[in-house]
Amino acid sequence: MLTVWGRRNSINVIKVLWGLTELGLPCERIDAGMAFGRVNDPDYRALNPNGRVPTLVDGDYVLWESNAILRYLCMRHGGAKGLALYPADPGARASVDRWLDWQLSTLSPAERGLFWGMVRTPPEKRDMAQVRAAMQAAAECWAILEAQLARHGGPYVEGAAFTLADIALGAYARRWFGEEVRIEGMPEFPALRAWYERLGEHEGFRLWLGPRLT
Numbered sequence: 001m002l003t004v005w006g007r008r009n010s011i012n013v014i015k016v017l018w019g020l021t022e023l024g025l026p027c028e029r030i031d032a033g034m035a036f037g038r039v040n041d042p043d044y045r046a047l048n049p050n051g052r053v054p055t056l057v058d059g060d061y062v063l064w065e066s067n068a069i070l071r072y073l074c075m076r077h078g079g080a081k082g083l084a085l086y087p088a089d090p091g092a093r094a095s096v097d098r099w100l101d102w103q104l105s106t107l108s109p110a111e112r113g114l115f116w117g118m119v120r121t122p123p124e125k126r127d128m129a130q131v132r133a134a135m136q137a138a139a140e141c142w143a144i145l146e147a148q149l150a151r152h153g154g155p156y157v158e159g160a161a162f163t164l165a166d167i168a169l170g171a172y173a174r175r176w177f178g179e180e181v182r183i184e185g186m187p188e189f190p191a192l193r194a195w196y197e198r199l200g201e202h203e204g205f206r207l208w209l210g211p212r213l214t
């Protein structure tokens with residue numbers, strides 16, 4: 001049995017849960033992080049020295065870093081579905097990897113202040129100048145994906161096939177297009193929006209990203 005440690009409102013946990021749903025893999029989930037605590041307990045730190053979520057436990061094997069977990073699930077347990085999500089061809093695989101790396105290194109730090117400012121900060125404490133700056137930074141990132149989608153016509157990030165790139169970026173797109181985070185001046189991205197709406201066809205998206213963001 002696979003075990004995922006992590007609260008279900010964490011974007012990095014959600015990516016993993018969506019991946020598991022795509023692959024049809026059952027898991028046990030244990031709440032941890034923020035209000036649930038646990039992440040500073042010695043037994044949890046032994047699993048994940050960062051004290052972050054998610055952590056995957058697969059028998060004796062333990063793994064942290066959500067995108068690494070997604071890759072592992074595809075390679076270890078995914079079979080043909082795993083190869084569709086994370087293709088074997090080196091060029092196709094590296095193209096998916098670059099979006100996973102880009103999500104971690106570029107998109108996530110850029111949009112963090114928008115999500116935290118609008119969803120996890122009470123209105124009276126919001127610094128709207130910071131929120132707007134984060135919105136601009138996130139918009140610059142989304143413009144890159146808009147251009148990619150417009151150039152090849154979709155339907156997915158890497159073209160014809162739905163891959164891990166759609167999961168990792170789709171979870172963040174939920175934070176961009178969601179009503180919880182809408183502020184004035186957000187640019188329209190038509191190709192991005194069409195892709196985002198297509199993600200709603202996926203059960204994993206509906207299950208894990210359908211509920212209100214918290």
Ligand SMILES: N[C@@H](CCC(=O)N[C@@H](CS)C(=O)NCC(=O)O)C(=O)O
Binds near residue numbers: 013032039052054
């Ligand atoms: N790069 C890591 C980031 C992990 C991370 O920062 N997770 C956040 C939740 S999205 C966390 O653990 N926050 C502290 C907490 O929940 O207590 C990954 O992708 O797994």
